[in-house]
Amino acid sequence: MFPxxxxxxxxxxxxxxxxxxxxxxxxxxxxxxxxKESPSxxxxxxxxxxxxxxxxxxxxxxxxxxxxxxxxxxxxLNSDGSQENVSRVAxxxxxxxxxxxxxxxxxxxxxxxxAKRLRGCSRLYDDYVHLxxxxxxxxxxxxxxxxxxxxxxxxxxxxxxxxxxxxEAAGLDPATDITSSDDGIATMPHLLEQxxxxxxxxxxGLPTNAVQKLSxxxxxxxxxxxNDLVEKLHEQGGASRYYRSAVMPADAYPEAQRGSAVPTLxxxxxxxTREDADANLTEELxxxxxxxxxxxxxxxHAAQLVDLRTAIYTDPLPLHEGARRYYRSIKP
Numbered sequence: 001m002f003p004x005x006x007x008x009x010x011x012x013x014x015x016x017x018x019x020x021x022x023x024x025x026x027x028x029x030x031x032x033x034x035x036k037e038s039p040s041x042x043x044x045x046x047x048x049x050x051x052x053x054x055x056x057x058x059x060x061x062x063x064x065x066x067x068x069x070x071x072x073x074x075x076x077l078n079s080d081g082s083q084e085n086v087s088r089v090a091x092x093x094x095x096x097x098x099x100x101x102x103x104x105x106x107x108x109x110x111x112x113x114x115a116k117r118l119r120g121c122s123r124l125y126d127d128y129v130h131l132x133x134x135x136x137x138x139x140x141x142x143x144x145x146x147x148x149x150x151x152x153x154x155x156x157x158x159x160x161x162x163x164x165x166x167x168e169a170a171g172l173d174p175a176t177d178i179t180s181s182d183d184g185i186a187t188m189p190h191l192l193e194q195x196x197x198x199x200x201x202x203x204x205g206l207p208t209n210a211v212q213k214l215s216x217x218x219x220x221x222x223x224x225x226x227n228d229l230v231e232k233l234h235e236q237g238g239a240s241r242y243y244r245s246a247v248m249p250a251d252a253y254p255e256a257q258r259g260s261a262v263p264t265l266x267x268x269x270x271x272x273t274r275e276d277a278d279a280n281l282t283e284e285l286x287x288x289x290x291x292x293x294x295x296x297x298x299x300x301h302a303a304q305l306v307d308l309r310t311a312i313y314t315d316p317l318p319l320h321e322g323a324r325r326y327y328r329s330i331k332p
Contacts, residue, residue, distance in 0.1 A: 039281040040071035046085045046094035047076050049157075049184050053205040054081070054098050057124075057300050064292035069284055080184065082158030083107070089272055090114030096277075096285065100127055100158045100203070101268045102165075102239035105316050109238055117275045120314025121286045121323040125305040126266040128248055129162055130202040130211060131223040132256075134192065139199055139223060142170040151181040151188045151200035159185075162267070163201040165240050166225065169232040189214035199223070203267070205302025206252045215256040222248065222262045230265050242267050270314050282322025283329075290326075 045062070048054025055078065062074045077094055079085050082103035088094035090107065091114050108115045133139045139148065145167070152174065153159035160182070164174045174180060181197055188200040189210055202211060214220060233240040246266035250257050271289055273282060290308055297304035312319060312327050319327075 037280075038071050039069050039278070039284055042073040042075060043095040043281070044075045044077055044093075046079045046088045046097040048079055048081055048085070048098070049186055050078060051186050051208075051210040052081070052184075053127075053208055053300060053302055054079075054085075056209070057098065057205075057296065057303060060296040060299055060303075061289065061292065064288050064295060065285065068288045068291070072281075080154040080156035081160075083161060084156030086118070086272070087112065087156075089274060090118055092274070096121070096271065096273045098124060098269050099272055100162075101242040101270060101316070103158045103161055104270065104272065105239040105242060106161060108316055114274070118317050119273055119275050119277070119320035119323075120317035121271040121273055121282060121320055122289050122306070122311045123313050124269045124271055124289070125205055125302040126246065126268055127158070127203045128206055128246060128252075128266050129166065129225060129264050130204070130208070130248075131166075131199060131225060131264075132188075132192065132202065132211065132214070132220055133199045133223055134195075135219040135221045137198065137221075141223065142166055142225060142229060143172070144223075145170075145199060146172055146177050148198040149179040149181060149196070151183045151191060151197050152178075153201065154182050154184050157184060159201050159203045161239070162203050162243075165233055165236065165243070166201070166229065166265075169229050169236065169240075185210045189218075192220070193218045205269075205300065206248065207301065211256075212253060215253045220256045222253070222256055222264075224262050225264045227263070233265070270317065272314075272317060273320055275320070277320060277322065279320075279322035279325065282320045283326045284322075286323045286326045 045058055047058035058076050062076060065072060065074050082099040085097035085099045086103050086107045089097050152163040167174045183191060185202055191197045192200060227245050230243060230245045233243045243265045246264055248262040248264050250259050250261045293303060293306040
């Protein structure tokens with residue numbers, strides 16, 4: 001006969017069961033994704049013109065979001081550019097967008113609908129101002145545009161805002177000293193080739209595909225915008241304080257620049273939303289923007305300049321609480 005096994009008391013049995021449950025719980029916590037629920041639903045993202053950097057960036061970001069937040073549907077909306085983008089987000093017609101700092105500041109200073117609800121998520125990359133002419137053109141400076149036909153972009157675009165400021169800094173009245181065309185980057189290159197305009201302004205990341213294509217098909221050059229004009233822009237105050245001197249690298253448009261860098265001005269772009277945007281969604285979207293920099297930058301070279309060290313600087317907009325959470329979560 002085998003000796004009788006000792007009976008397990010009720011209290012030790014309960015302790016044993018509790019220990020087993022604790023171990024199982026720890027294993028589940030370790031193995032299963034029990035963190036925040038992934039954002040779901042549908043959001044709208046206002047981008048830009050079909051051949052501009054904003055739209056290309058938006059499409060690539062849409063793909064990155066699909067990987068990181070598979071339950072979130074992102075609808076892209078074309079737009080005329082920064083000014084329209086800011087207005088859409090401020091008034092609830094879009095949830096997120098990209099916009100240049102001068103357009104954001106202009107909207108805020110004018111006290112337009114929803115301006116106080118605007119919030120920043122991330123500083124992205126800089127737009128560079130292009131003044132494009134045929135290589136044979138006598139135009140050598142912004143001042144030389146007087147009496148010329150110049151494409152300055154649609155009324156809702158960021159390029160129209162910048163073009164007007166630059167023209168005024170050069171002592172020209174955009175309404176009377178030039179014959180302005182409101183064509184955008186989708187049609188500007190063709191009009192220049194057909195000699196229907198003498199020049200066009202563009203503000204975008206480097207390189208902008210439409211300008212790159214034009215430089216390979218038609219002999220163009222970029223007119224320099226010097227430091228003297230940047231100083232005069234700063235004297236204008238308001239949104240013009242966001243313009244800074246910059247140099248367009250010689251390899252941005254090799255055919256047009258022929259090995260020469262071009263002085264110009266630049267302005268920062270931001271990812272923006274509204275104060276009432278869901279904090280969890282905004283945190284995760286900001287995370288995706290930073291994490292996808294290299295993937296997006298392989299196609300949109302300007303996106304390579306997204307920098308975690310400067311991403312939090314979205315002046316004149318305060319950071320959205322969700323974006324703030326993200327930056328705090330990665331702070332060493």
